[in-house]
Amino acid sequence: MANPLDELSSIKVKLSIVIVAAVVVTLAVNEIGLALNFRAGFRAGVAAIIALGMVQLMARGMTSPLRKMETAATQLANGDLSVRVSSHSADEVGRLATAFNHMADELYELDRQRRDLVANVSHELRTPISALRATLENVVDGVVEPDPALLRTMLAQIERLQRLVSQLLDLSRLESGGSPLHKITFPALDLLEAVADEASLHSPDVEFDVVVEPKDLDVSGDPERLHQVIANLVENAARFTPEGAGVHLRAFEQDETVTFEVVDDGPGIPSESLNRVFERFYRTDEARSTDEGGSGLGLAIARWIVELHGGKIRAEQRDPNGCRMVVELPSPS
Ligand SMILES: Nc1ncnc2c1ncn2[C@@H]1O[C@H](COP(=O)(O)OP(=O)(O)OP(=O)(O)O)[C@@H](O)[C@H]1O
Ligand SMILES: [Mg+2]
Structure with a gap:
């Protein structure tokens, strides 16, 4: 009463x-x-x-x-x-x-996220470890010969594990504030060209073109961290864009904001996943079914880095198809 x-x-x-x-x-x-x-x-x-x-x-x-x-x-x-x-x-x-x-409520949500994280990490670690174990068992039992092709497959699994572990460490350092930014002002063109050069080594079949407006546009931030962000966007774009198509890297300034765009002609991201791709371990069904790419941590790391710079990152669907990833950073003052 x-x-x-x-x-x-x-x-x-x-x-x-x-x-x-x-x-x-x-x-x-x-x-x-x-x-x-x-x-x-x-x-x-x-x-x-x-x-x-x-x-x-x-x-x-x-x-x-x-x-x-x-x-x-x-x-x-x-x-x-x-x-x-x-x-x-x-x-x-x-x-x-x-x-x-x-x-x-907050404690409950944090606990749920912690449990999800442990489940995801265990799952992602278990897959390559099981594959390595099965291959090694076959070698030990004399079922297969340890020829170079087999060793390369095993090396690829180990590299996947190493990448996952270093991404997790990186994410945890970013989240705990243990990775301060070393900010400087530097040309946006240098950043995009360095990323495009690196990406064309990994994906020789994809064309990467860089347009910066104006050419001497400066950006303020931690060059290594921003390189990491753009490199992840470009790596994703190159993975999804069809053979023979290109990936476009753009930078321009508008309203006190330096905007970077990475645009591809791939299938794009379904509208219900546009925000979710920035969650840890989130991959669209399309990405899962190809078994290519990583564990879905790249964009989560990218979002942390961009937000530490006081900026924003978002994914957009292109018409009729393709994906546009947009990073907005405050202009150097
Ligand atoms: N350009 C794109 N076109 C279509 N889907 C994309 C694109 N970029 C990202 N995605 C979707 O977003 C998901 C998350 O991307 P993210 O970079 O976080 O992870 P990943 O590339 O799968 O793995 P990692 O970057 O950790 O190696 C991808 O798995 C994919 O489903
Ligand atoms: Mg990625």
Whole structure:
């Protein structure tokens, strides 16, 4: 049952009302007792009982959320993250209960993310480890010869493992702030050309073209980190763009913002995945089914780096097909 004082937003006001009401009742009982010629002791006793009853009734609900919160905090500390407290009052205790529930929600979400991360990491590590183990067992049992082709496959699995582990370390350093940026101002053209040169070594069948407007456009940031961001976008684009098609790298300045774009003619990203590709380990079904590429950490790392620079990153679908990845950084001041 709701308490009549629930609507009040301050404990001080509630207590004042309870005290004043108790004093008024005591005086009234005293007056009535006097008129009926009751003894002083009897009048005091009756007044005290009625005042106490009133305080009990009116103050009900003021302290019970605190007791509930004490129990809930103990449950929370013991690992039960589903526990919540209910409070109908609008005072400090009610607001504390709301803050408590909010904290419990956040803890629950963090715990869910932690469990997801462990599950994803284990899954991603298990696949190459199982493949390596199976191959090595065959070699040890004499079923297959350790010829160069087999050793290359094994090396590829080990490289995949190494890449995953270093990406995870990188992400954890970025998230914990343990990887400060070494910012300088440098030409955007240098960045895009370096990435394009590197990418054409890995994907000789893909054309990479670079356009920077104006040519001497400067960007401010950590050159290595920004190289890492653009290189990941270009690597993804080269992976998805069809043979013979190109990947376009652009940089231009507008409204105090330096924008980088990496555009390809691949299948693009389905609209429901446009935001999700920046989540750790997220890959679209298309990427999963090809078994190419990495574990889905590249864009999560890219987003951290861009946000540390005070910028934004987003994926857009091109019409009729293709993907445009856009990175916006504040212009050098
Ligand atoms: N240019 C693109 N065209 C189509 N899909 C893309 C493109 N870029 C990214 N994606 C989708 O986003 C997913 C996540 O990309 P991300 O770079 O984070 O991971 P990855 O390339 O799969 O692995 P990693 O970068 O860790 O080696 C990809 O698996 C793919 O599904
Ligand atoms: Mg990638």
